[in-house]
Amino acid sequence: LNESDKVTLEIARIMRDDFLQQNGFSKHDYFCPFYKTVWMMRCMVMYNNLAQQTLEEAPPGMKVTWNMIKEHTAVEKDGLSNMKFLRPDQGEEFIVESLKELYEDI
Numbered sequence: 129l130n131e132s133d134k135v136t137l138e139i140a141r142i143m144r145d146d147f148l149q150q151n152g153f154s155k156h157d158y159f160c161p162f163y164k165t166v167w168m169m170r171c172m173v174m175y176n177n178l179a180q181q182t183l184e185e186a187p188p189g190m191k192v193t194w195n196m197i198k199e200h201t202a203v204e205k206d207g208l209s210n211m212k213f214l215r216p217d218q219g220e221e222f223i224v225e226s227l228k229e230l231y232e233d234i
Contacts, residue, residue, distance in 0.1 A: 131183050134194040139176045146209045147172065156215045163220055167227035168211045174234050175201070175208060204234045 129137070147168055151157045160168075179197050186192040198205060207230045214223045 131192070131194045132180060135176065135179045135183065135197070138194070138198075139172060139179075142208050143172060146212050155217075156213045159216050161216055161220065161223075164211075164214065164216070164223050164227070167224060167231070171211065171227060171231050171234060172208055174231060175204065178234060201234075204230070207233065 150160065179194075179201075182197055183192055183194075211227060211230065214226055216223075
């Protein structure tokens with residue numbers, strides 16, 4: 129696979145495992161308010177767009193790989209997987225601020 133496809137597959141995995149898959153028996157996942165859904169999606173799309181842009185705009189002669197991007201953005205990538213652990217009972221203001229912070233870090 130080329131590097132762009134590797135990014136696409138990883139974002140698809142995050143969407144499947146951490147965004148679409150819900151567990152009705154957990155405190156953080158039984159319900160996902162709309163504002164949380166919107167900010168989670170914004171973060172995932174921004175990460176994908178910037179990773180793809182990094183691959184496309186790499187200077188000639190400099191090989192940029194998905195593994196390089198993943199290593200340099202490990203904290204932000206983990207943040208994408210951990211967004212689901214924000215509980216609805218923490219309140220809209222806290223959740224939105226947390227996800228905005230992640231968005232800005234990306």
